[in-house]
Amino acid sequence: MKIFFHKEQKAAKFRERNPRTIINWDRYATLAGFWEDSAMDNIDEEYDQLVEHLYDCTKKTASVEQHELQRTKNSRPSSQGFAEKR
Numbered sequence: 001m002k003i004f005f006h007k008e009q010k011a012a013k014f015r016e017r018n019p020r021t022i023i024n025w026d027r028y029a030t031l032a033g034f035w036e037d038s039a040m041d042n043i044d045e046e047y048d049q050l051v052e053h054l055y056d057c058t059k060k061t062a063s064v065e066q067h068e069l070q071r072t073k074n075s076r077p078s079s080q081g082f083a084e085k086r
Helices: 002-016 024-077 079-085
Strands: none
Touching: none
16 A cells, blocks of 8 residues: 555656756756866876877887997998908
């Protein structure tokens, strides 16, 4: 019997409900603020990862170029060494 009475109460509340939708803009603004903060944090994190990746790539490229420069410098016969060998 109690369950039936509870269902009747719920049905009565549903019938008495205002048909016009009411929006709580303060709650909406709060939720939108949380979403915005979360989205900005994600963007900042992705940006930091991209900058770090580009920095690492630049460092590797500079290292490879330096290595190539050193290798070509060492592989060329020097003019002094060539003159001494004669």
